[in-house]
Amino acid sequence: MAAEDLPSEFDVVILGTGLAESVVAAACSRVGQRVLHLDRRSYYASNWASFTFNGLLTWIQQLQEESQPKEVPDWSSQLEEGEELIYLSSSDSSASICNLQVFCYTSEEDEEEQAPDTTEEETVRAADEDAVQEVSEAESAETREEEERRGADKGQAAQTAGEEPEAESHPHAAPSQSEPAKKKLSYAQLVKEGRRFNIDLVSKLMYSRGSLVDLLIKSNVSRYAEFKNVTRILTYRHGNVEQVPCSRADVFASRQLSVVEKRKLMRFLTSCVEETEEQTAYNGRPYLDFLCDQQLGENLQHFVLHSIAMVTADTPTEEGLASTRQFLRCLGRYGNTPFLFPVYGLGEIPQCFCRMCAVFGGIYCLRHSVHCLLVDKHTNRCKAVIDSRGQRISCSHFVAEASYVGAERKKVATPTRFLSRAVLITDSSVLASDSEQQVSVVTVPPIAAGCPAVKMVELCPSTMTCIPGTYLVHLTCQSIGSAYQDLSPLVTRMFRTVESHDKAETRPAVLWCLYFNMADGSGTEVEGHDLPSNVYVCSGPDGSLGHEHTIKQAEFIFHKILPDEEFCPPAPNPEDIIYDGETTAATGDTQEEEQSPQKQEEEETKEEEETKEEEETKEETKEEEHLQTEE
């Protein structure tokens, strides 16, 4: 069965199963194109993939092994009159992933529980001092940097204390009564429960009114997945993790803000919604200047700049305002924050689009690649491809993820930028609260001049990405150095590792962590490469929090291929599919699942669409009341 050949004729051949490629695949298949979708890896979603713990270990191992450039056979015998060959890149994802470093801070095997020893001088914190909280941890961290460097040897690290008290780092929490110490999960347990982890290579969130959510809903691909709200937005400053009030309810319930600040913040956020002349006067000038002139005060300025607009001090005002508006627009659609997260992780989303493609007849084959393109010399169009088994497959369009295209053919305007990533498995939340099931985004402004701003996402077990008793923490920033250089200072400050100060008991302990750099896809162009005109390049993940870049790119490619077709019209509801009863005479056992694309349900879909539109208008009028100021 493994030897079954692929069909030899398609409309669109797509290489790579990342988000952009998968959306293009679904969109093409949906409107009746014959799609062949391949990936040379053994898993879906390319650099957007999510892995079980064991799957991630395998992924790391494969990348660390020196990958010999595979020899590509000479396929020139397959050339026909007037054709030439273009070879694709044969190396694996190694070019897009580098600087992998793994640290394990928990014991290899189960250990005996030790007696709790709770001396928590750090937990009692001034609750009413709002702005400046002197925390010894933050200061001393500065001087520890050097030790960290030396202490951080790769691999299994020695262990500090064998127990830890329940994290109680909430500024307003009462000093904790010494709770019974939790038993620290061992590495063996992480491996044993490994299949219950879903660890994403990419850390992004879905804006509730962003283009990905809109597309999921519009296409009905949303029915393949479930989502959770991001429940809170946190920020890290003065060595503390604080909650950022962002919805109206939050603002008024906030205990960090004074009454005056609450009024100011509401007035400011309300005024942001509409563009005013006052705002446009600041165009080109830093957003920080604009915020300063709004007399918000240091507290609110920090919240708006870093946690709501999520920009840096030198971002131009028009950009900062646009981000602020996007944030506000997305509030209250599903929950208290503007963000959603897919249950089982982001790696589900490309798979959902692939399923939609398959449901409409697209053919899927992992561990299968394309070696070269056959190009018509006269038209400069790709006529066919040669797959990794030497089969000639004709196609009218070819789409490939950037890593399949050799560097010599890519148009490189700027040197490839990288993202620094860290993935931590921790034992408690960075900010303890009543509920253990919080999904948090933490914005971290540069901890020192020249350091990157870091976006952190903390996932709880109910997102089905980690096991009970753990949290999965993703850190992402634009890379300056290696991921370890960029992110480990912050990890040491916010969490407890072997390098941390011994007064760090209140912070979450890191059980295991991984650092790596991934190529930033935001610089890759769809066209303009040294490639035939009907070949399109999809970029890998970019560093922004949302998915706007990728979805825009996928839609652009789709319209290049099919200028007159609708992008991802809704798939029919299961209940609406009508089977016509013209059964032909039964002739044996040919109940094959093989099919050719049919458009029979297209008409039903149209009707459905109309009613959906009505619903949508209704929906829109129902919202937008979350941002009005009180009185």
Place this chain on the structure above:
Amino acid sequence: MAIRELKVCLLGDTGVGKSSIVCRFVQDHFDHNISPTIGASFLTKTVPCGNELHKFLIWDTAGQERFHSLAPMYYRGSAAAVIVYDITKLDSFQTLKKWVKELKEHGPEDIVVAIAGNKNDLGDIREVPMKEAKEFAESIAAIFIETSARNAVNIEELFQKISKQIPPLENPEVESNESFKLTRQPAPSARRCC
């Protein structure tokens, strides 16, 4: 009566009749030509079970099994899996073990497993003895039944058996797991005042 949605995923080699089984169950219809796999995200049918209604959402492989490329998301949240083989093809029975392993690897831990030997209307060219299949099913604590989608034999029974094995709903207030679907209607916002 409370309606419970139960996802059921179908597994098994290409051509054993997975789609035909669903089509027979949902539409009471059998057709060689029209492939219901096309355009159908999943098919649904509601059956009563005790004092509950079970709404089966039956997911087909959409052909992704053909080149061994089923996505892990296919298994997510399944209450039950039906692994289908063709009683006239020994190969399709021998790969059952592979599907069971795949399910153990990717499927939910408490999933109800059913094994269906399809095409039992073609008993005269049978290659898989019923006894052997039954013993295998017992060894993995799976439901076993032989079916014929063509003659509508044991199809209802297959799903009834699954229904009975579904554990009764626990406390409906499992608050920690309030995930939701995205629909055109805004989801009822679970906004809490802090």
